[in-house]
Amino acid sequence: MSSFFMPAATLWQRELVRFWRQKSRLLGVIASPLVIWLLIGYGSNTLGRFYSGALVLTVMFSAIFSTISIIEDRREGFLLSMLVSPAPRSSLVLGKILGAATLAWIQGLIFLAFAPLAGLHIDAAELLAVAGVIFLISFTLTGLGFVIAWKMDSTAGFHAIMNLLLLPMWMVSGSLFPLSEAQGWVKTLMRINPLTYAISLLNHTLRMPVVAPGALESLVVTIAFGLGLLAACSILAAQKNTRSAA
Amino acid sequence: MIEVRNLTHRYGGRVALSHVEFQVQRGEIFGLLGPNGGGKSTLFRILSTMMIPTEGHAVVAGHDVEREPAAVRRHVGVVFQTQSLDKALTVQENLRSQGHLHGLSGAVLRERMEGAMERLGLADRRKDLVETLSGGLRRRVEIAKALLHRPQVLLMDEASTGLDPAARRELSNHVQSLREQEGVTILLTTHILEEADRCDRLVLLHQGKIVAQGTPAELRARIGGDVVVLATGDTASLAGRIERQFGVRPSVMDGQVRVEIPNGHRFITEVVEAFPGAIESVGLHKPTLEDVFVRETGASIE
Numbered sequence: 001m002s003s004f005f006m007p008a009a010t011l012w013q014r015e016l017v018r019f020w021r022q023k024s025r026l027l028g029v030i031a032s033p034l035v036i037w038l039l040i041g042y043g044s045n046t047l048g049r050f051y052s053g054a055l056v057l058t059v060m061f062s063a064i065f066s067t068i069s070i071i072e073d074r075r076e077g078f079l080l081s082m083l084v085s086p087a088p089r090s091s092l093v094l095g096k097i098l099g100a101a102t103l104a105w106i107q108g109l110i111f112l113a114f115a116p117l118a119g120l121h122i123d124a125a126e127l128l129a130v131a132g133v134i135f136l137i138s139f140t141l142t143g144l145g146f147v148i149a150w151k152m153d154s155t156a157g158f159h160a161i162m163n164l165l166l167l168p169m170w171m172v173s174g175s176l177f178p179l180s181e182a183q184g185w186v187k188t189l190m191r192i193n194p195l196t197y198a199i200s201l202l203n204h205t206l207r208m209p210v211v212a213p214g215a216l217e218s219l220v221v222t223i224a225f226g227l228g229l230l231a232a233c234s235i236l237a238a239q240k241n242t243r244s245a246a
Numbered sequence: 247m248i249e250v251r252n253l254t255h256r257y258g259g260r261v262a263l264s265h266v267e268f269q270v271q272r273g274e275i276f277g278l279l280g281p282n283g284g285g286k287s288t289l290f291r292i293l294s295t296m297m298i299p300t301e302g303h304a305v306v307a308g309h310d311v312e313r314e315p316a317a318v319r320r321h322v323g324v325v326f327q328t329q330s331l332d333k334a335l336t337v338q339e340n341l342r343s344q345g346h347l348h349g350l351s352g353a354v355l356r357e358r359m360e361g362a363m364e365r366l367g368l369a370d371r372r373k374d375l376v377e378t379l380s381g382g383l384r385r386r387v388e389i390a391k392a393l394l395h396r397p398q399v400l401l402m403d404e405a406s407t408g409l410d411p412a413a414r415r416e417l418s419n420h421v422q423s424l425r426e427q428e429g430v431t432i433l434l435t436t437h438i439l440e441e442a443d444r445c446d447r448l449v450l451l452h453q454g455k456i457v458a459q460g461t462p463a464e465l466r467a468r469i470g471g472d473v474v475v476l477a478t479g480d481t482a483s484l485a486g487r488i489e490r491q492f493g494v495r496p497s498v499m500d501g502q503v504r505v506e507i508p509n510g511h512r513f514i515t516e517v518v519e520a521f522p523g524a525i526e527s528v529g530l531h532k533p534t535l536e537d538v539f540v541r542e543t544g545a546s547i548e
Contacts, residue, residue: 003349006346006351007346009346010342018332018334077331078331080328081330081331084319085347086348087347088316240312241298242255242298242300244297
C-alpha cells in the first residue's frame, strides 16, 4: 500500500510547497474572476446570479495554472524522474491531481469569502457542503486540465485550448445565463456540457434559484465526470509508447 | 547486468537504431560514445524504460524493459541529460520526494539521504534551493537522487553536459568510486573523449549502428602506430600523392589529411621533404578514440 500512497502523497505535498513559495500566483488566479464578477455583477445589478460562475472560473483558472505545470515539469525534466520511478502511474496521477485540486479548492474557498457581496449568508452546515462541492469541482477541472496538458509540449498550445475550449465551456455552463433561458443549439450544448452540472450543483448547495438540472442529477454527473477524467488520466499516463514519454 | 539484443528503433520512417547488440557485465563502467544524433539518446530512452523499441530486446538488471518496466525501474537509477530536479525545492526536499516515489520512508529514507548527501559532498547544502546551486552541484544532487534506492545499475545520459573540466573530472571520480565501493554497474553516454577513455569498455555508435566495441586500449590498438595530421591547401591532391608515394591510405577531413602510420616521426620528415611547400602544418599524436571513430566512420565525433 505504501508504494501507492507515498508517491501520491509526496506529489500532493510538492504542489502545496511550490504554491506556498510562489504566493503571487494566488493574486493572478483570484483577481481576474473577481474583477469580471464585480464588473458584470455591479453593472447589471446581478452580483448574486453570477457568483457561482465567477467562483467556478476561479477554480478553473487555478486548475489550469496547476496543470500547465505538467508541461513545465516535462520541459524541465522533473516529469522524467517521476516516470522512471517504480511508482504506479495511477498513483502519480492521483498525487498530481489531488495536489492541484487542493490548490484550486483553497482558492475557491477564498472566493467564498466574497459571498456576502452576493447577498449570500452561509451557515456552518452549508459551509461544509459548499466546501465539499467546491472540492469536487476542483478535482474535476484539474482532471480536465491534466488530460489536455499531458500530450502537450508547449504552454502556448495549452493557452490556445483554454481560449477555444475551456472558456466557451464555462460560458455555456449556466455561469452567465441559466439553462432554462438558453435558446436553440446552445441549449443542447449546455445539456451535454458537464460543467453545467457543476455550476448547477454549486447553485443548489448555495440555495440559489435553479430550475434545471436537478440537485441529484447534477451531483451524479459531476462525480461521474470527475471519476471518468481520473481514469482517462491514468490510462494516458500508463501508455507504453515507441516515442519518449517525456 | 545489461543485455541488448538486435535492438532497432524507428521514428516514423527514420531509423534511429539499427540492430544494436552488446552486453554489460556486473560492476563495469560501460560507455556509449558517438556524436549527437548517433542513436545514444534513443538507446538511453529504451534502457531507462521511457519508450519501447520498435524491434529487439533489452534486458536490464534481469528484467525486460518492454515487458517488465516496473521491475527495471526498481533496480535502475537514472541520471538524465536534462535536469530532473524541482528547482523550487531544496536539495533535501528533492531527495525526500524521490525516496517517497520509491516507497522509502522514515528512518530508512533518512539514513539513505544522509548517506547519499555525504557521498556526494552535499551535506552542507541540504537546505539550499536547487535554483541557487551551480551546475556541478546540481549534477551531484541528480546522482544522489538516482542512488537513493540503491540501484544495481546506474544509467547516465551525457551527465557532464555543461560542466567545466574540473567539475567533469570530479563527477568522473564520483562515478569511479561508486563502482569500486558499491559495485554499481554504470552505463553512460558521452561525446567527450576524455570521459569515454575512463570507461572499462565502450561501443562507438554512428548513425544508429555500432561501428566498434572494446576497451579503450583495444580500440586504439586498431590504429597501428601514430596519427599524422597535415594541413594543406589542396587536400585531395596531397592525399593522392601520399598514397602513391608511401603506399598508405590517408583520410581527408576538415581541410586536413590524416595518415595512420607506424613511426610517425620518420614519416613526417619524409613527407615534408617529398612535397616541399605543399604542407602548411604538421601534427603527430598517439591514437585517440576520436581517431578510431574517424577511421571507422569517416566522420568526427564532435
